Amino acid sequence: MGLVSKQKYSKRNHRPYPLYRLLEYTRQYRGQIWLASLYSVLNKVFDLAPPALIGIAVDVVVNQQDSIIARWGVQDVYAQFIVLSILTVILWIFESLFEYAHSRQWRNLAQTIQHDLRLDTYQHLQELELAYFEERSTGGLMSILSDDINQLERFLDIGANDLIQVTTTVVVIAGAFFIMAPSVAWMAMLPMPFILWGSVAFQRLLAPRYADVREKVGFLNSRLSNNLSGMLTIKSFVAEDYEAQRVQEESHAYRQSNRKAIALSAAFVPLIRMIILAGFIALLLYGGLAAVQGTITVGTYSVLVFLIQRLLWPLTRLGETFDQYQRAMASTSRVMNLLDTPVAIHTGNVSLRVEKVRGEIELHHVTFAYNNGHDPVIENLSLSVPAGKTVAIVGSTGSGKSTLVKLLLRLYEVQSGSITLDGIELRDLRFDDLRRAIGLVSQDVFLFHGTVAENIAYGSFDATPAEIVHAATIAEAHEFIMQLPQDYDTIVGERGQKLSGGQRQRIAIARAVLKNPPILILDEATSAVDNETEAAIQRSLEKITMNRTTIAIAHRLSTVRNADCIYVMEYGKLVEKGTHEQLVAQQGIYASLWRVQSGLTVASG
Structure with missing residues (x-):
């Protein structure tokens, strides 16, 4: 399903029934669904034909020259069996062909829908604001993108075909019964209302249980994802047993939730079998008496006995099919609820070519609080970043420095006030243009x-090897990269775990150099590195910040002392501004921080 179609779908009202919502989503596959359904119906029609051939064979044995085939002009008994054999071969060939056709069609359709649904869901996730991800676990989202969509694919693989073929079986055999032996047809149909009623009742009882199963597997996946990401912390704090116990608890909850669903779903087949037994015994008894009395022929009786088995016994599979269906619908609800999640921050419609960006940023009375709360992280903040200049924003932890970065990238939306780039409101700019203009x-x-090269070229995917090496050289990363086992082709590992913090930092700087944005944001870029690495990073930053608008968020004041202007924030408000020398002379908050970090306070004491 295309992204445009998905966007149209996601704007519709919330639908209470998962199947209805799934059918709406799969509207564009309707032709393929009809074709797959036709193959399923034809396969079942040809599959139900052999009992009729058995009845004809019995008729040939009993009536010989007066059999049904004899009425077609074939009097010789041997010739009649030859005709019967040819018909059998033809029916089996067509049954096998349509078996192959419906199996291939349904499976390919399931794979296509699974593929498109996963892509649409992932693309929609990418459109959601950063707050959505900060409030949810990665494991829970992974459970929806992987496990829930796979559950739906498993149902489309098998369950949809089973439902169609069961329905076809009921219609074809019921019609045959009323045509061949209307006097006993009701006996075969007697269990049907009870079976259908039981199926609907079980479906309603199973729905909340499988919804709980999907929720529990989400919790389990979240725990596993968290633990795998935090393995270093687990090992360093000798918490293996503690975490194993927590995984055991989540897994046990998932198992118990499944047990509750299984306890109900497992009871379906035995109950249905008892109902089916009543219909089979009734036909066996009264149909047999009718054949003895001559009301129906022996051949017809034979066909009826075989047909009722083909009608009733496959209904026992409804338990398994409904089990698959309920699991799939529980998963569908979770996936569709995610697709229905509204996008809170929308892109603007003003285009801005990156090469035309001057880089002048203005904040006018900006106020922002997370989750639209009453305690602003940034309050009535106004500041100016001239084009081509380096501006530093400093302050203690929690003063709102990093939040400001998220607002500049429009990862969050300001509650009041405005932010402009070259005089244009950020909310009016296209996301792509705004974020291409900023390097973080x-x-x-x-x-x-x-590889190292792939990570440097991330976001600049058409970069040449020479450009990648040049960017790494400016970032003072080329030397250590060449010492890696496969230099630029070395695999860095998940989250770059095979590299040191300083190496990762320099690759990030090389990535920004290659992007060559008119605006560069350095968010504590040297806070977690040693002095030698910091010196190397500072040398590279001096090169890449020339003639470029630079905003340096810093806790370590030594890294920003040469900035054109330094803004000091405290509790989300601007409290001081000026050059390093001016702020030290003011003897305010900045001067106090400078004395602490430079050791002057200790020395004077």
């Missing part, structure tokens, strides 16, 4: 599992 080097560097 964060203290929390994220490297993807892949």
Whole structure:
């Protein structure tokens, strides 16, 4: 399903029935679904034909020259059996062909829907604001993207075909019964209302239980994802037994939730079998008496006995099919609820070519609180970043420095006030244009599992090897990269775990250099590195900040003392501004922080 179609779908009202919502989503596959359903119906029709051939064979044995085939002009008994054999071969060939056709069609359709649904869900996730991810676990989202969508695919693989073929069986055999022996047809149909009623009742009882199962597996996946990401912490605090116990608790809860669902679903088949037995015995008894009395022929009786087995016994599989169906619908609800999640921050419609960006940023009376709370993280903040200048923002932990970065990238939306870039409101700009104009080097560097070269070229995917090497050289990363086992082709590991913090930081700087944005944001870029690495990073930053608008968020004041202007924040408010020398002379908050970090306070004491 295309992204446009998905966006249209996600704007619709919430639908209470998962199947209805799934059918709406799969509307564009309707032609393929009809074709797969046709193959399923034809396969079942040809599959139900052999009992009729058995009845004809019995008729040939009993009536010989007066048999049904004899009425077609074939009098010789041997020739009649030859005709019967040819018909059998033809029916089996067509049954096998449509078996192959419906199996291939349903499976390919299941794979296509699974593929498109996963992509649509992931694309929609990417459109959601950062707060959505901060309030939810990665494991829970992974459970929806992987396990829930796979559960739906498993149902489309088998369950949809089973439901269609059971329905076809009921219609075809019921019609045959009323045509061949209307006097005993009611006996075969007698169990049907009870079976259907039982199926609906079980479906309603199973729905909340399987919803609980999907919720529990989400919790379990969240725990496992968290623990795998935090393995270093687990080992360093000798918490293996503690975490194993927590995983055991989540897994036990999942198992108990499944047990409750299984206890109910497992009871379906035995109960249905008892109902089916009543219909089978009734036909066996009264149909047999009718054949003895001559009301129906022996051949017809034979066909009826075989047909009622083909009608009633497959209904026992409804338990398994409904089990698959309920699991799939529980998963569908979770997936569709995610697709229905509204996008809180929308892109603007003003285009801005990156090469035309001057980089002048203005904040006018900006106020922001997380979750629209009453305690602002940033309150009535106004500041100016001139084009091509380096501005530093400093302050104690929790003063709102990093939040400001998220607002500049529009990862969050301001509650009041405005932020402009070159005089244009950020909310009016297209996301792509705004974020291409900004290069972010964060203290929390994220490297993807892949090569060093791939991570440097991330976001600049068409970069040449020479450009990658040039960017690494400017970032003073080339030397250590060449000492790696496969230099630029070395795999860095998940989150870059095979590299040191300083190496990861320099690769992040090389990534920003290669992007060559008109605006550079350094968010505590040297806070987690040693002095030698900091010196190397500072040398590279001096090169890449020239003639470029730079915003340096810093806790370590020595890294920003040469900034054109330093803003000091405290509790989300701007309390001081000026150059390093001016702020030291003011003897305010900045001067106090400078004395502590430079050791002057200790020395004077």
